[in-house]
Amino acid sequence: MELAEIRTYPVKSAKGISRPSAQVLPWGLEGDRRWGVVDPLGELIWVGEHPRLLSVSAAETPGGDLLLSARGMGQLKVPPAIGDTIPLGCSTLDRAVLAHADAHEWFTRLLGKPARLIWLDDPRRRTITEEQGGLWDGPLHLVSRSSLRRLDDLIAEGALERQELPPDPLDVARFRPNVIIDGAEPFAEDAWTSVRIGEIDFRVSALCDRCAATIWDPATQERGKEPLRTLAKHRRWDGNTWFGIRLVPKNLGELRVGDEVRPG
Secondary structure: OEEEEEEEOOEOOOOOEEEOEEEEEOOEEOOOOOEEEEOOOOOEOOOOOOHHHHHOEEEEOOOOOEEEEEOOEEEEEEOOOOOOEEEOOOOOOOEEEEOOHHHHHHHHHHHOOOOEEEEOOOHHHOOOOOOOOOOOOOOEEEEEHHHHHHHHHHHHHHHHHOOOOOOOOOOHHHHOOOEEEEOOOOOHHHHOOEEEEOOEEEEEEEEEEOOHHHHEOOOOOOEOOOOHHHHHHHOEEOOEEEEEEEEEEOOOEEEEOOOEEEEO
16 A cells, blocks of 8 residues: 555645645645635534635745735735734634734635635644544544545436436545555544554654535535535434544654555
């Protein structure tokens, strides 16, 4: 088994960036989801209600600026966020730094509702749970290409049973993984308790329960029924649907595409 792809998401719920390597920090991959979009009360704006977030491309420059672009929007360069923190309404994050006012106006126009861009100046501010372990959604999220291919097969089988045309294979971006592996048996990761990727050891903190955000096509922002319909039929237990696993690092270092993956 090997590490086939690494992805980070500079802005939570925006597009991801494929990378050849990434540093593993206690709270996740360097540059992953340090920015977020909140409403005026400080509550996180959820992509399931505002899928246009999926259209946002974001990239950080070596100088720390954040470059934003989206269909129908001009490109915006956001300078590094500095200043005092403000209180938030998020249940797991109480304070963050506001970005430049231009970013608030840009996201407000994009979403059609008041919005503010925030910077998590210190990831240790975020409440860490035993199950998730870190920033926003947990330090790292792993999915398997073979599991995704099997899910595609199950979706196609269900479509044929309903006498429908099988849909196109799912884009892995629906699941917003940080690490994508290849060479495992489908859903073998469900049983892992630990995994070593390259020279870095991780404990498996939890399976990843899937929410309604996955039914939005990241390329078109159109809403469908998959994959939740098929996951609910084949991979539902304990009141949730499951795909992928969450990882918490035991040591730090660098992940590289092509690293060997050795489950424990």
